[in-house]
Amino acid sequence: MKIAIIGAGYVGLTSAAVFASLGHSVWLLDKDKIKIKTLKSGRVPFYEPELPELLKKSLSKGSLKPTLSFSEAIPDADVIFICVGTPMSKNGEADLSQVFAAAESIAKQLKKYSVIVNKSTVPTGTTERVKNIIRKIAGVSFDVASCPEFLREGNAVYNTLNPDRIVIGTETKCAEKVLLRLHEKLPGGRVTTDIRTAEIIKYASNAFLATKISFINEIANLCEEVGTNVEDVALGMGLDPRIGKDFLKPGIGYGGSCFPKDTRALHLIAHSNSYTFKLLKAVIEVNQTQRRNFLGKVRRAVGDLKGKKIGALGLAFKNNTDDIRESAALNIIDWLIKEGGRVKAFDPKANANAKKNLPALTVCKKPEECFLKTDAVLILTEWPDFKFLPWTALKKKMRHPIVIDGRNLLDPIEMRKFGFKYISVGRP
Numbered sequence: 001m002k003i004a005i006i007g008a009g010y011v012g013l014t015s016a017a018v019f020a021s022l023g024h025s026v027w028l029l030d031k032d033k034i035k036i037k038t039l040k041s042g043r044v045p046f047y048e049p050e051l052p053e054l055l056k057k058s059l060s061k062g063s064l065k066p067t068l069s070f071s072e073a074i075p076d077a078d079v080i081f082i083c084v085g086t087p088m089s090k091n092g093e094a095d096l097s098q099v100f101a102a103a104e105s106i107a108k109q110l111k112k113y114s115v116i117v118n119k120s121t122v123p124t125g126t127t128e129r130v131k132n133i134i135r136k137i138a139g140v141s142f143d144v145a146s147c148p149e150f151l152r153e154g155n156a157v158y159n160t161l162n163p164d165r166i167v168i169g170t171e172t173k174c175a176e177k178v179l180l181r182l183h184e185k186l187p188g189g190r191v192t193t194d195i196r197t198a199e200i201i202k203y204a205s206n207a208f209l210a211t212k213i214s215f216i217n218e219i220a221n222l223c224e225e226v227g228t229n230v231e232d233v234a235l236g237m238g239l240d241p242r243i244g245k246d247f248l249k250p251g252i253g254y255g256g257s258c259f260p261k262d263t264r265a266l267h268l269i270a271h272s273n274s275y276t277f278k279l280l281k282a283v284i285e286v287n288q289t290q291r292r293n294f295l296g297k298v299r300r301a302v303g304d305l306k307g308k309k310i311g312a313l314g315l316a317f318k319n320n321t322d323d324i325r326e327s328a329a330l331n332i333i334d335w336l337i338k339e340g341g342r343v344k345a346f347d348p349k350a351n352a353n354a355k356k357n358l359p360a361l362t363v364c365k366k367p368e369e370c371f372l373k374t375d376a377v378l379i380l381t382e383w384p385d386f387k388f389l390p391w392t393a394l395k396k397k398m399r400h401p402i403v404i405d406g407r408n409l410l411d412p413i414e415m416r417k418f419g420f421k422y423i424s425v426g427r428p
């Protein structure tokens with residue numbers, strides 16, 4: 001099939017590369033000239049495993065064509081995906097301006113029947129608004145649809161090639177048939193439904209995963225009070241298939257470009273429909289408190305932060321990405337600096353992005369540098385690399401051998417054997 005994808009971010013670019021690898025002919029549109037130039041040269045503008053290889057393969061076959069031009073990409077397309085950002089606006093709602101701008105640009109170039117699919121995470125009713133925008137401008141028939149995306153950064157290619165489910169929300173049988181055919185080579189369950197339901201499935205999924213994380217963080221806090229081990233509690237809960245073992249890792253609270261934004265947006269969607277989503281409000285609050293709790297642990301371990309030297313391992317919102325959007329690590333570092341702490345940090349991929357966001361931060365070339373004459377070292381992102389540091393040698397470089405592990409990455413018994421005062425989350 002002929003596909004046009006608008007927006008070359010994690011979702012758009014990964015979908016484009018995957019559809020191209022499945023034999024479809026894909027135009028990838030973005031308004032950012034530098035991004036398109038970068039993509040044409042076979043480079044991915046952010047860190048995402050496996051994506052550069054897939055991009056290069058599709059470019060060399062000619063099945064993926066990055067472009068700035070709607071008039072090049074739209075007229076022939078059978079299916080058009082909108083994959084633009086829906087960032088959080090000042091009041092917490094999703095900012096839909098990029099979605100509506102994409103709809104207008106599509107409408108101006110539509111020359112034949114196409115299915116226009118929204119993949120961006122949007123409040124219920126947005127795809128209908130997209131339809132109304134296009135209907136006013138376009139002179140041909142078309143359908144709109146909603147196919148939310150469930151990929152995780154750091155696993156984007158794998159998740160897109162191996163989806164658990166594909167949700168297809170349509171208004172017509174014709175659009176449903178087109179989209180079922182487009183995805184036929186991909187595994188996973190199919191959920192065919194109406195558009196509004198598809199839109200809410202995405203928010204409900206992210207909100208539920210965020211709830212699991214806030215729940216286990218609360219259990220971790222309780223474990224600290226009663227002297228039990230949250231890792232064993234999570235294992236004991238997670239082996240029940242009704243609960244499931246995933247997303248039960250306690251830590252410093254969830255971050256990233258999705259959970260914080262989507263939980264707030266869903267809470268507001270409920271509010272604007274006169275429904276008080278009490279549980280979700282608590283999930284959001286617990287997440288914020290979890291970051292503060294960690295700051296409290298640092299304060300209790302090192303005393304007044306003024307003038308204290310702190311090493312921080314990890315800046316990205318999770319491992320396997322260079323993304324620092326809504327990163328709990330950066331949030332905590334920012335608080336430490338504001339309280340007078342002097343922070344040296346290292347992240348295998350996110351140093352440059354973090355420095356841009358927080359100029360007061362000193363970034364190191366190697367994790368070892370974060371230990372030099374420091375009063376404590378914090379683990380803020382769960383990069384596996386941090387498990388295998390030469391702890392005995394590093395301890396000697398520190399002013400005080402204190403490690404505060406916000407991700408439960410290390411073994412408490414081992415760390416104490418190395419001679420550290422070791423503090424983690426919900427473990428004795």
Ligand code: UGA
Nearest residue numbers: 149150151152153213247248249251254255256258317318
């Ligand atoms: C999330 C969802 O997992 C995807 O299914 C969804 O498609 C995506 O949002 C989106 O809406 O686009 P992502 O933001 O890439 O994916 O990251 P996750 O792996 O879900 O992690 C989110 C945050 O939760 C991270 O800060 C992570 O460290 C934290 N987390 C995750 C925990 O604290 N504990 C866990 O057990 C799992």
